[in-house]
Amino acid sequence: MAKELLKGNVAIAEAAIRAGCQAYFGYPITPQTELLEHMSKRMPELGRTFLQAESEVAAVNMVYGAASAGVRVMTSSSSPGISLMQEGLSYIAGSEVPAVFVDVMRGGPGLGNIQPSQSDYNQVTKTAGHGDYRPIVLAPSTIQEAIDLMVLSFDLAEKYRTIVFMVLDGAIGQMMEPAELPPMRELPTERPSWALTGKGNRDKNIVTSIRLGAQPLADFNDILQEKLAVIEKNELRYDELYTDDAELVIVAYGTAARVAHTAVKHLREENIPVGLFRPITLWPFPYQQLGELADRVSTFLSVEMNAGQMIHDVRESVGRQAEIEFLGRPGGIIPLPEEIEEKVRDMWRQKNLAAQIN
Amino acid sequence: METSIIIAGFGGQGVLFAGQLLTYAGMDQGQHVTWIPSYGPEMRGGTANCTVIISDEEIGAPTVARPDVAIVLNLPSFEKYEPLVKPGGVLIVNTSLVSEQSERTDITIVEVPANQIAKDFGSAKMANMAALGALLAKRPLFSLDDLLQTLHDHLPKRKHHLLEANKLVLQHGYEVGMGTAVPA
Numbered sequence: 001m002a003k004e005l006l007k008g009n010v011a012i013a014e015a016a017i018r019a020g021c022q023a024y025f026g027y028p029i030t031p032q033t034e035l036l037e038h039m040s041k042r043m044p045e046l047g048r049t050f051l052q053a054e055s056e057v058a059a060v061n062m063v064y065g066a067a068s069a070g071v072r073v074m075t076s077s078s079s080p081g082i083s084l085m086q087e088g089l090s091y092i093a094g095s096e097v098p099a100v101f102v103d104v105m106r107g108g109p110g111l112g113n114i115q116p117s118q119s120d121y122n123q124v125t126k127t128a129g130h131g132d133y134r135p136i137v138l139a140p141s142t143i144q145e146a147i148d149l150m151v152l153s154f155d156l157a158e159k160y161r162t163i164v165f166m167v168l169d170g171a172i173g174q175m176m177e178p179a180e181l182p183p184m185r186e187l188p189t190e191r192p193s194w195a196l197t198g199k200g201n202r203d204k205n206i207v208t209s210i211r212l213g214a215q216p217l218a219d220f221n222d223i224l225q226e227k228l229a230v231i232e233k234n235e236l237r238y239d240e241l242y243t244d245d246a247e248l249v250i251v252a253y254g255t256a257a258r259v260a261h262t263a264v265k266h267l268r269e270e271n272i273p274v275g276l277f278r279p280i281t282l283w284p285f286p287y288q289q290l291g292e293l294a295d296r297v298s299t300f301l302s303v304e305m306n307a308g309q310m311i312h313d314v315r316e317s318v319g320r321q322a323e324i325e326f327l328g329r330p331g332g333i334i335p336l337p338e339e340i341e342e343k344v345r346d347m348w349r350q351k352n353l354a355a356q357i358n
Numbered sequence: 359m360e361t362s363i364i365i366a367g368f369g370g371q372g373v374l375f376a377g378q379l380l381t382y383a384g385m386d387q388g389q390h391v392t393w394i395p396s397y398g399p400e401m402r403g404g405t406a407n408c409t410v411i412i413s414d415e416e417i418g419a420p421t422v423a424r425p426d427v428a429i430v431l432n433l434p435s436f437e438k439y440e441p442l443v444k445p446g447g448v449l450i451v452n453t454s455l456v457s458e459q460s461e462r463t464d465i466t467i468v469e470v471p472a473n474q475i476a477k478d479f480g481s482a483k484m485a486n487m488a489a490l491g492a493l494l495a496k497r498p499l500f501s502l503d504d505l506l507q508t509l510h511d512h513l514p515k516r517k518h519h520l521l522e523a524n525k526l527v528l529q530h531g532y533e534v535g536m537g538t539a540v541p542a
Contacts, residue, residue: 255420334421
């Protein structure tokens with residue numbers, strides 16, 4: 001298939017359809033609405049389910065229901081909508097059913113605004129609801145990557161019977177870039193063996209998040225933690241640019257990583273040995289890989305479109321010895337390459353100055 | 359080589375489409391391209407703008423502080439972007455709606471009566487095309503023929519009856535940019 005000029009939100013919706021999404025439930029919210037809009041047109045065309053719920057709370061519970069029945073299902077929203085879905089997310093996690101969520105993040109807190117932001121990092125990577133669990137969180141930085149990760153989201157959700165979040169900021173949702181869509185996948189002909197499909201002659205299936213006894217719930221938590229450990233081992237994804245000989249490394253994802261990429265290119269022209277480390281999975285976070293980088297790099301800069309959320313994971317990765325600085329733009333502002341360049345030049349000067357004094 | 363272009367004007371002036379046309383043309387020429395609209399509160403004030411980047415390398419940041427080219431179709435856009443064009447850059451001004459003049463000497467300025475040209479060929483809605491024509495005269499990102507081909511290839515079929523008029527407006531805008539235009 002040839003490359004087409006695609007808008008992020010539309011590309012994601014179409015990629016989900018081609019990945020075999022059978023049901024979509026959602027509620028409109030900027031800057032994600034084109035995704036829902038595309039679904040509203042395409043899903044009925046294909047004889048699949050599209051339903052605009054009366055709220056995000058209803059939408060997430062419809063997702064829970066469809067997932068429990070073994071249907072390949074997703075929803076999408078933006079930050080305040082994702083906040084409303086927290087209870088349902090936790091129930092889905094407690095029931096171990098696969099479900100895919102897309103969060104096109106906007107500025108917060110509160111109703112905030114509709115501009116691009118990475119304000120939900122903590123919310124989606126740390127739990128995304130009450131209780132001990134973590135969704136897999138994928139963060140694309142181009143429209144092609146958003147398409148590819150959308151397809152992967154369904155595969156991972158089903159493989160681990162878990163929640164997969166794809167998070168992007170409004171800029172990737174709204175922008176257009178040439179990209180190639182995958183071929184249309186055939187829909188599964190059978191439901192998974194654990195799904196609620198009407199008992200018939202088989203053994204009873206139970207999908208629930210209620211485990212009233214303390215010990216049964218503790219046991220379930222152990223199983224969940226074991227599963228998370230497997231995901232942590234198998235599903236790490238990240239990208240590196242010029243880190244081989246870097247003495248200073250920028251850590252960034254999504255649109256912030258694109259801006260950092262431009263800055264790194266410019267700074268390399270000035271012979272400043274700077275590299276870019278880009279987590280693609282925000283959970284599992286590449287703690288170990290970033291930590292190994294810290295064995296030979298002592299200076300890091302976390303660039304985020306928020307007031308400093310991923311920086312704590314960067315700190316945990318690189319240890320107390322490394323120096324970490326932060327450049328962030330909360331409130332829906334995309335940082336400029338020039339800001340990052342200025343910051344890195346300053347850090348590079350300080351680093352050289354310190355080396356001279358020592 | 360990377361060129362950043364901001365196109366700005368009132369909603370309804372075809373700002374977003376003009377940007378998409380440049381983006382398609384860049385893509386058709388095998389270049390890397392990005393297009394990003396402003397979709398924030400400024401939209402609610404009736405102005406619209408988009409940023410297009412055309413590059414022979416992978417594109418990082420999709421937005422810029424200072425563009426190489428600004429096409430300003432109304433006065434608020436002139437006021438906002440005229441000071442921001444990079445030295446050595448190009449400013450295309452729609453003089454049908456912008457009465458102010460730029461005093462900058464470090465950029466190339468092309469004054470195009472875009473609404474008037476478009477109206478002369480049938481509809482003021484084609485003002486965006488007059489401005490694009492003028493841009494190609496000063497910054498040949500691709501040839502006028504290539505852009506016309508792109509317009510033909512990507513304009514929805516149901517709008518193909520407008521191709522001929524759009525072509526004439528583009529051509530005339532181009533001649534204004536070249537300084538060879540005779541009044542229509």
